[in-house]
Amino acid sequence: MLGPSKPAWKNPQLLLVLALIFLCGALAGAVAMGAAFHHWPGGGRPSPSWREGGKDISLQRFKKELNLTPAQSEELELVLDDFMKYYQMLQSQMDDVRAAGKTRILRVLDENQKRKFEKMLSETQSQLFNKQLR
Numbered sequence: 001m002l003g004p005s006k007p008a009w010k011n012p013q014l015l016l017v018l019a020l021i022f023l024c025g026a027l028a029g030a031v032a033m034g035a036a037f038h039h040w041p042g043g044g045r046p047s048p049s050w051r052e053g054g055k056d057i058s059l060q061r062f063k064k065e066l067n068l069t070p071a072q073s074e075e076l077e078l079v080l081d082d083f084m085k086y087y088q089m090l091q092s093q094m095d096d097v098r099a100a101g102k103t104r105i106l107r108v109l110d111e112n113q114k115r116k117f118e119k120m121l122s123e124t125q126s127q128l129f130n131k132q133l134r
Contacts, residue, residue, distance in 0.1 A: 020108075027101040029095055 059080065063073050102121075105112055
């Protein structure tokens with residue numbers, strides 16, 4: 001039993017359990033988001049055409065089909081630039097979350113469990129890749 005001077009939330013075992021729950025949730029969310037985005041064109045990442053001038057093509061199409069004024073065109077170009085920067089930042093953060101989660105999970109596992117975990121990840125990635133090809 002904890003004494004009155006030590007709140008329950010400072011219990012190291014409780015903090016470890018909460019950290020593991022958070023980590024598993026973050027990892028599951030990252031995997032689920034990755035799987036969900038694989039159904040989108042380009043697998044959830046900006047297509048090469050977008051990065052290689054596709055923004056200009058989209059902007060030209062918007063200008064033509066929406067009859068944008070020059071001021072609207074300028075503003076839309078800024079919006080598209082901001083969107084891509086934001087998207088790339090989020091993608092980078094998701095990659096960091098996945099890597100940190102994997103590293104933390106691997107620290108908890110013994111060598112045999114690590115091999116099984118790596119195999120599980122590999123199988124999951126393979127399944128997602130095969131789904132994407134269909």
